Amino acid sequence: xxxxxxxxxxxxxxxxxxxxxxxxxxxxxxxxxxxxxxxxxxxxxxxxxxxxxxxxxxxxxxxxxxxxxxxxxxxxxxxxxxxxxxxxxxxxxxxxxxxxxxxxxxxxxxxxxxxxxxxxxxxxxxxxxxxxxxxxxxxxxxxxxxxxxxxxxxxxxxxxxxxxxxxxxxxxxxxxxxxxxxxxxxxxxxxxxxxxxxxxxxxxxxxxxxxxxxxxxxxxxxxxxxxxxxxxxxxxxxxxxxxxxxxxxxxxxxxxxxxxxxxxxxxxxxxxxxxxxxxxxxxxxxxxxxxxxxxxxxxxxxxxxxxxxxxxxxxxxxxxxxxxxxxxxxxxxxxxxxxxxxxxxxxxxxxxxxxxxxxxxxxxxxxxxxxxxxxx
Numbered sequence: 331x332x333x334x335x336x337x338x339x340x341x342x343x344x345x346x347x348x349x350x351x352x353x354x355x356x357x358x359x360x361x362x363x364x365x366x367x368x369x370x371x372x373x374x375x376x377x378x379x380x381x382x383x384x385x386x387x388x389x390x391x392x393x394x395x396x397x398x399x400x401x402x403x404x405x406x407x408x409x410x411x412x413x414x415x416x417x418x419x420x421x422x423x424x425x426x427x428x429x430x431x432x433x434x435x436x437x438x439x440x441x442x443x444x445x446x447x448x449x450x451x452x453x454x455x456x457x458x459x460x461x462x463x464x465x466x467x468x469x470x471x472x473x474x475x476x477x478x479x480x481x482x483x484x485x486x487x488x489x490x491x492x493x494x495x496x497x498x499x500x501x502x503x504x505x506x507x508x509x510x511x512x513x514x515x516x517x518x519x520x521x522x523x524x525x526x527x528x529x530x531x532x533x534x535x536x537x538x539x540x541x542x543x544x545x546x547x548x549x550x551x552x553x554x555x556x557x558x559x560x561x562x563x564x565x566x567x568x569x570x571x572x573x574x575x576x577x578x579x580x581x582x583x584x585x586x587x588x589x590x591x592x593x594x595x596x597x598x599x600x601x602x603x604x605x606x607x608x609x610x611x612x613x614x615x616x617x618x619x620x621x622x623x624x625x626x627x628x629x630x631x632x633x634x635x636x637x638x639x640x641x642x643x644x645x646x647x648x649x650x651x652x653x654x655x656x657x658x659x660x661x662x663x664x665x666x667x668x669x670x671x672x673x674x675x676x677x678x679x680x681x682x683x684x685x686x687x688x689x690x691x692x693x694x695x696x697x698x699x700x701x702x703x704x705x706x
Contacts, residue, residue, distance in 0.1 A: 408440035449680050451698075460496025460571045461638075461706045467679035469687060469698040486646045487524045488699040493535040496571040499527075499544060500701055502583045502646055506561030506609040519552055519560045519612055526551040527566075541566035542578035546626040549610050559617060561609040564629075565597070565644065573636040573705050578629040580608045582647035586655050587634050593655045595634045642703040643678075648696040649686040661685030662702055678702035 412433055419428060445453060449467075456464035466488050485505045492498040505520045526548040539547070545566045552558055563581025577585060579597050586596040601607055602621055608629075611622045636642065643658055653661065662678040664685065682700035 408444045409437045412437045412440065449684065451680060451683050453677075453680050455676055456490045456492060456498075458492060458496065458498070459494055460492070460498065460569075461573075462496075462498070462569065463675050463704045463706060464490050464498075464500070464702065465676050465679045466490060466701045467683045467699070469683050485520070486648070486697045486699050487520055488644075488646075488701055489524060489528065490701065491528065491531045491535070493531075497535065497538055498569045499531050499535075499541070499566065500569070500644065500703070501541070501564065501566040502644060502699060502701070503527075503565075504563040504581060504583060504646060506563050506581070506607065506611070519558045519610070520562045522552045522555055522558050523548055523562050523564065523610075538568075538570070540578070541568045541576050542626055542629050542631065544568075545578055545580075545629065549626060553612055558612055559614055561611040561619065563607065563609050563647075567642075567644065569636075569642075569703070573638075573640075575632075575634040575636055575642065577632040577634075578626070579632075580610060580624070580626065580629045582607050582650070583645070584647070584650040585642065585644040586658065587636060588641040588643065588659050589637065589639075591659065593659070594640070595632070596655060597630065597632060600630050636705045638705055640705045641678075642701075642705075643682065644701040644703075645682060645686075646697070646699045648698050649682060649700055652686045653682070657685065658682055658700075662700075675702070675704045678704070 416428060416433060419425065442453070451467050451469040453467045454465065456466075458464060468486075468488060487503040488501070489503075490498065490500040503520045503524050505518055507518075527544060530544065530547050530551070534547075545564055549562075552562075563583060565577070565579045565581065565583040565585060567578075567585060568576045575587065577597060579585070579600075582599055584597055584599075587594045604620070606621060608621070608624045609619075610626065611619060611624060613619070613622050641659070641662070643662060645653075645658060649658070661681045661684070664681040679700040679702040682702070683698050686698050686700075
């Protein structure tokens, strides 16, 4: 009972650690984010006071100096707090009851959420089976609004999936619903496309399809859903263990491959003659856009061969319209000073999203997402 009370009073302070994030498949291969003291939020309040009796005629006793130290547990780094809890459990004689794998996972998850609060955006890593490092950062439209905490209400989605052999599918999905009445925005094809992409890759990854084929298969499933209405843009990328990159892009999202800090290759924007973007569309009755016949076959295709130390950066249109390719790479380097782990690249996507939000003229209510991949 005593152990239960200790666990309840300490861990339940941090149970609002909820993963409501754009999709990423984190494959556990034993690599973990190391706890970095430079990121700890610690606030120790120390209050001292002295009561000294003067030498008066009544000869009152002199009281000793009293010193009180008060530590705010809520401001301790999460990983350190878990360590303190484990130490206290051991002191009480319950060491044999500790499930270290559970507490290791608790520290990993808690530290990740703690950093998201510091950086004001969501951030995840891909623990890769191949020779690449990948991370993704996402900024909600309004983090204080519970409506936008639901992934199905997001306007942009990002994902990274990888099979056991190191073959990866990653990309961005956006909504294209300007042609719909406002009340129709509740039905989002983008989230449905994300869900079917994940399911298809999980079941058929051994096939190693082209990015356009993955998109076609997933969109075919979306079109079968009766309650989905609207348009979606998509940038799908496959990366094999030999560092070969294949891209299929329909819409305005952007990807660039950097070598030695310079842009080596990038996707080009393709628009209709009237200036509107290509997109995938599921329409009903009179609810249809002008270019409702666009399909996955209208994707722009690209193939690049990456080398060791090359960097692949993928950003939503909301980021690309704010930052130039040079600025995107520059901001990907800004978070190295925080030293998340032995590999400082893990903060690259965070730097891009924060950089896009910091410039004058940036629309504050626009969702932003960035994916960063480094080949090693």
